[in-house]
Amino acid sequence: xxxxxxxxTAPVHGAHEVDYLRAGxxxxxxxxxxxxxxxxxxxxxxxxLMLLLGGAFALVxxxxxxxxxxxxxxxxxxxxxxxxxxxxxxxxxxxxSIPNIFGNFVLPIMIGAKDLAFPRLNLASLYVYAxxxxxTLAATIAGGxxxxxxxxxxxxxxxxxxxxxxxxxxxxxxVSSIMTAVNFIATTHxxxxxxxxxxxVPLFVWAIYSTSIIMLLATPVLGLTILLVGLDHVYHFGVxxxxxxxxxxxxxxxxxxxxxxxxxxxxxxxxxxISEVVCTFxxxxxxxxxxxxxxxxxxxxxxxxGWGHHMFVAxxxxxxxxxxxxxxxxxxxxSAIKVFTWVATLHRGxxxxxxxxxxxFWFLFLFVFGGMTGVAVATQSLDVHWHDTYFVVAHFxxxxxxxxxxxxxxxxxxxxxxxxxxxxxxxxxxLTSFGVFLGFILTFLPQxxxxxxxxxxxxxxxxAQYQWLNVLxxxxxxxxxxxxxxxxxxLLIALRWGPRASANPWRSRSYEWMTPPIPxxxxxxxxxxxxxxxxxxxxxxxEAHARVSTxx
Amino acid sequence: xxESQPPAEQLAPARLAMQFEDLEKQTHAAHFGxxxxxxxxxLLFAGLFALYASYRAVFGHEFSAGVAHNNAVIGTSNTAxxxxxxxxxxxxxxxxxxxxxxxxxxxxxxxxxxxLAFLVLKGVEYTQHFHExxxxxxxxxxxxxPQAGAKMFFTLxxxxxxxxxxxxxxxxxxxxxxxWGCFRRRYGAGNDTHIELGGLYWHLVDVIWIFLxxxxxxxx
Ligand code: HEM
Ligand SMILES: [Cu+2]
Numbered sequence: 163x164x165x166x167x168x169x170x171t172a173p174v175h176g177a178h179e180v181d182y183l184r185a186g187x188x189x190x191x192x193x194x195x196x197x198x199x200x201x202x203x204x205x206x207x208x209x210x211l212m213l214l215l216g217g218a219f220a221l222v223x224x225x226x227x228x229x230x231x232x233x234x235x236x237x238x239x240x241x242x243x244x245x246x247x248x249x250x251x252x253x254x255x256x257x258x259s260i261p262n263i264f265g266n267f268v269l270p271i272m273i274g275a276k277d278l279a280f281p282r283l284n285l286a287s288l289y290v291y292a293x294x295x296x297x298t299l300a301a302t303i304a305g306g307x308x309x310x311x312x313x314x315x316x317x318x319x320x321x322x323x324x325x326x327x328x329x330x331x332x333x334x335x336x337v338s339s340i341m342t343a344v345n346f347i348a349t350t351h352x353x354x355x356x357x358x359x360x361x362x363v364p365l366f367v368w369a370i371y372s373t374s375i376i377m378l379l380a381t382p383v384l385g386l387t388i389l390l391v392g393l394d395h396v397y398h399f400g401v402x403x404x405x406x407x408x409x410x411x412x413x414x415x416x417x418x419x420x421x422x423x424x425x426x427x428x429x430x431x432x433x434x435x436i437s438e439v440v441c442t443f444x445x446x447x448x449x450x451x452x453x454x455x456x457x458x459x460x461x462x463x464x465x466x467x468g469w470g471h472h473m474f475v476a477x478x479x480x481x482x483x484x485x486x487x488x489x490x491x492x493x494x495x496x497s498a499i500k501v502f503t504w505v506a507t508l509h510r511g512x513x514x515x516x517x518x519x520x521x522x523f524w525f526l527f528l529f530v531f532g533g534m535t536g537v538a539v540a541t542q543s544l545d546v547h548w549h550d551t552y553f554v555v556a557h558f559x560x561x562x563x564x565x566x567x568x569x570x571x572x573x574x575x576x577x578x579x580x581x582x583x584x585x586x587x588x589x590x591x592x593l594t595s596f597g598v599f600l601g602f603i604l605t606f607l608p609q610x611x612x613x614x615x616x617x618x619x620x621x622x623x624x625x626a627q628y629q630w631l632n633v634l635x636x637x638x639x640x641x642x643x644x645x646x647x648x649x650x651x652x653l654l655i656a657l658r659w660g661p662r663a664s665a666n667p668w669r670s671r672s673y674e675w676m677t678p679p680i681p682x683x684x685x686x687x688x689x690x691x692x693x694x695x696x697x698x699x700x701x702x703x704x705e706a707h708a709r710v711s712t713x714x
Numbered sequence: 715x716x717e718s719q720p721p722a723e724q725l726a727p728a729r730l731a732m733q734f735e736d737l738e739k740q741t742h743a744a745h746f747g748x749x750x751x752x753x754x755x756x757l758l759f760a761g762l763f764a765l766y767a768s769y770r771a772v773f774g775h776e777f778s779a780g781v782a783h784n785n786a787v788i789g790t791s792n793t794a795x796x797x798x799x800x801x802x803x804x805x806x807x808x809x810x811x812x813x814x815x816x817x818x819x820x821x822x823x824x825x826x827x828x829x830l831a832f833l834v835l836k837g838v839e840y841t842q843h844f845h846e847x848x849x850x851x852x853x854x855x856x857x858x859x860p861q862a863g864a865k866m867f868f869t870l871x872x873x874x875x876x877x878x879x880x881x882x883x884x885x886x887x888x889x890x891x892x893x894w895g896c897f898r899r900r901y902g903a904g905n906d907t908h909i910e911l912g913g914l915y916w917h918l919v920d921v922i923w924i925f926l927x928x929x930x931x932x933x934x
Contacts, residue, residue: 270733277733279743340754348747352739378750382758390873399851399869401765406852407862412768416761689735 179682181583196281197683201288202266203581208292209259210650215299216250217643219243224605224636230626237622241308242323244620248311249302249328253335254295256566257377257424260431262291262342264573265370267581269346271674272364274355274692276684279348287341294338298331310620312417315402315410319394326392336385339427343374343381350374357692364672364696365441365454369434372458376423376430376465384420387413411476418469426465428562429529430458432569433500436525439572440504442670443519444511447697453503460496468493471540475549483542490540497533501526516668517591521572524599525565532561535610550620553613556606564602571598571649578653579663583680586656594652597645604638671706672696688712728905741907748911752918755881759922762874766929769866776863780871781934783859788839789931792832793923799828800920803889803913810896813903819896822889825916829886836879843868871930878922885919888912 182199185191192200223243226233235243270278278284301307305324309317318325350371354363363371391413393399400406402413437454441447448454470478470486478486504526513519535557539545548554578586608631613619617628624632666675673696677685694701694709701709734740770777806821847855850869892912895901901909 275733279733280747281731281733340751344747344751344754347750348743352743352746353733378754379757382754383761386758386761394851397851398853399873400865401851401869401873407769407773407866409768409772412765416764684732 179678179687181678181680182683183582183680185683194285196277196285198266198270198278198281198284199581199681201284202263204288205258205262205266205291208288208295209255209263212250212254212295213259213646216247216255217646219247219250221639221643223247224639226622227624227632228636230624230629232623238308240622241620242302242306245307245310246302249298249307249332251563252311252424252428253332254298256428256562257335257339258291258342259566259570260435260573261346261370261373261377262287264366264435264577265346265431266342268577268674269367269370270349270353271677271681271685272367272672272696273350273353273358274673274686274690275349275353276686276689278345279353280345283341283345287338287345290334290338290341294331294334294336296331297334298328301327301331312421313388313391313413314417315391315394315408315413316404318391319398319403321395325395329388329392333385333389336381339377339381343377346370346374347378355690355692357690357694358673361451362692362695363455364674365437365448365451366431366434366672368455369430369437369458372462373427373430373434376427376462380420380423380427380466383416384424387416387420411473414473414476415469418472419466422469422472423462423465425558425562426461429565430461432525432566433458433497435569435573435576436504436522437500438670438672439518439522439576440507441697441699442576442668442672443514443516443522444508445514445669445699446507446511447695447699449503449506449509451695451697453499457496457499461493464489464492464496468540471545474542474545487540487542491537494533494537494540497529501530514668515592516575517586517588517595518572518576520592520595521568521575521598524595524602525568525572527599528560528564528568528602532557532559532564536561548613550618551613552609552617552619555619556609556613559606559609564606567602568598571595574649574653576668577674578656579667579679580674580677580681582657582660583663584656584660585663585667586653586660590652591649594645594649598642598649601638601640601642601645605635605642606638608632608634608638666703669703671698671701673710676707676710686712727902728907744907744911748914752914755918756922759874759877759925762870762877763925763929766870766874769863769870773861773863773866776859776861777867778934779859779861780864780867781930781932783864784871784931785839785842786931788835789927792835793927795828795832795835796920796923799825799832800917802828803916806896807906807909807913810901810906810909811903815896815899815901818901818909819893822893822896826886826889826893829882829889833879833882833886836875874926875930878919878926881919881922885916888915 182197185197186195192204195201222235223240226235226240226243266278266284270276301324305327307318307325307328308321308323309325313325313329350363350367390399390401394401394403394408398406400408402408402410404410437448468486468490470482471490474483504522535553539548539554539557575586575591578584612628612631612635615628615631617624617631663679665677665679668675671694673692676690690710690712692710694706698706728737728740730737730740734743802821802825806818806825809815809818809821843849847857848868849855850872851865854865854868856864856868889912892901892909895908
């Protein structure tokens with residue numbers, strides 16, 4: 163290699179470095195940082211705030227639904243509220259949650275890199291996200307879009323509520339997603355340390371990588387489509403307006419071309435977290451590394467071919483319905499491959515029951531149950547009955563929200579010692595985990611029943627016969643919210659008072675655990691050379707350590 | 715491009731950022747990032763192309779009439795203008811590689827002038843349309859082609875060319891910044907990544923126009 167000037171001299175190998183939390187003090191050192199770990203933490207704060215906000219909206223909705231008639235808010239507010247809830251949860255919480263927090267934090271370390279390929283782009287994506295969040299929230303609260311998160315025309319182009327500012331906000335959030343996706347893809351491709359071949363990339367990285375590909379390709383289409391709805395609304399461009407020659411169903415095609423893949427944007431990172439958790443707590447090699455790695459990829463690709471299953475009742479030929487149904491089931495096959503591989507990994511593993519592992523079990527239940535109801539609604543004859551009922555609401559909350567939320571919590575506990583160098587209270591972690599699961603089931607299981615019995619979604623009032631199911635669901639929502647707040651408190655308390663954690667408390671072989679308890683600013687003094695896989699549990703910890711050299 | 719002898723020393727050596735092991739990796743990452751970003755840009759336009767294709771399938775005849783009404787002379791001149799500017803940008807990359815940043819800066823200035831000319835022509839065209847009462851959507855007033863299909867055609871015409879013009883403008887800002895850098899002698903042989911990436915972006919803008927040109931001016 164030619165000798166070139168290196169910006170800032172790397173400390174000698176072995177020198178003791180300060181950790182990234184202490185590497186600079188003051189507000190400036192945080193707001194202008196380009197350290198992927200600090201940016202991850204700042205996303206953490208924002209995204210958790212959004213989760214709380216979205217959760218508060220949900221509680222208002224559920225409270226309103228306690229009685230068949232008006233309860234606490236008016237019908238108009240109700241419509242705005244479910245729109246706010248959906249928009250906040252989808253674009254402000256779920257999409258950025260795992261990638262931008264945990265992906266940002268561990269992805270570079272997991273491939274032996276000192277940072278992402280474009281650290282300043284990473285920081286920019288944080289600010290773009292923050293701007294997008296402010297615009298979206300301000301617009302939704304002030305103008306109050308009442309269209310639901312799906313923005314279906316013709317309603318969305320004729321409603322008196324403001325639509326354009328909201329979709330502009332979401333467009334900005336999309337820009338942030340694309341920035342992050344470019345960064346993750348380029349980093350995974352070009353910055354893996356020597357020895358980390360494609361066959362040795364941790365499974366979480368595969369998941370984030372596949373997610374980024376979907377983000378990169380689907381987000382622009384969505385951004386443009388909803389922007390057109392906003393323009394139709396204000397300027398009457400009529401792209402989707404039948405009175406001006408437009409076709410509202412075309413909107414649905416474009417919207418779901420993005421938003422079906424987008425559900426995998428939300429769930430693939432969760433699958434990645436789960437793969438890490440399973441291997442670590444079973445102390446085993448995954449039953450098949452390639453099955454897990456490539457099925458993410460399969461999902462990412464086939465995910466673009468299933469969108470029509472949202473439109474069975476919007477009018478489509480029998481042939482198309484059959485094709486879209488079949489493609490949807492292919493996705494289910496790829497998901498099932500993962501499930502079987504995880505279970506096979508656990509088989510005869512030495513399982514440790516810590517909080518992340520418990521979340522894995524909840525995840526497994528919700529993902530399988532939710533996925534199977536997905537296959538059911540992907541069958542046209544059944545979907546005609548369930549479409550636009552609470553059954554669909556329950557389906558996607560089980561798989562998407564249940565899946566992402568449990569995995570998010572698993573990740574929050576699993577990487578907590580690495581991120582903050584402290585241990586959380588395990589009994590409290592386990593307890594809140596039970597609470598989350600029970601609350602979740604109680605909230606959404608009754609919704610399957612209500613939907614199957616015919617209760618439509620997004621309705622402000624309903625016949626009295628559905629009340630008992632709604633009351634159960636509302637009770638569950640409060641339980642879920644309580645458990646979430648406790649889980650958060652548990653982590654916040656550990657942040658300050660938790661006992662110090664060792665560098666690798668779960669005895670994982672994955673590379674991010676090679677760093678000191680709290681990683682130093684640039685992760686590694688020099689880029690390491692790694693001569694083993696991330697799941698080499700047949701090696702002892704010393705052997706595993708010895709195969710990583712930080713010398714050039 | 716006149717011949718040039720390799721210089722004795724580099725004008726402005728590339729700087730290696732902390733996170734990369736060597737310059738080769740750094741350049742590779744930058745190129746890779748740019749290419750995948752361009753893929754994303756292509757999909758942004760793909761949504762509009764999909765709309766165009768769908769509505770053309772519905773309103774074939776009226777779309778042809780709309781295309782025929784557009785001024786193919788302006789459209790074609792604009793194509794030639796953009797292609798030439800892309801050529802100048804490509805030459806400027808070459809010049810930087812030969813360690814002649816001033817020359818590169820002049821070539822970029824030429825490209826910028828052509829980009830501006832493109833926008834001016836586009837403005838002329840828009841003005842003509844507005845005079846005829848051709849506006850997007852419900853504001854459409856052009857009596858000769860009153861059908862819903864022509865209205866949709868021109869709405870899509872304004873959307874695609876408008877989005878494209880935004881990209882041209884962004885591209886001009888990038889080129890301007892690179893030009894400034896060239897005249898400050900910030901780039902040179904071995905340090906041409908920025909110029910190359912900016913050039914790639916400009917070529918993308920050009921390529922998208924190559925698709926818009928037949929769609930909006932020729933296919934009738
Ligand atoms: C196992 C594969 C899956 C299949 C076959 C499937 C199938 C379906 C079908 C057919 C619908 C439309 C139902 C209707 O509107 O009547 C639907 C809705 C939905 N699914 Fe899935 N799904 C699957 C996995 C997922 C995953 C993994 C997620 C999220 C992570 C998800 C999220 C959603 C959402 C958000 C909706 C409803 C959107 C709305 O109308 O507001 N699905 N799913
Ligand atoms: Cu779907």
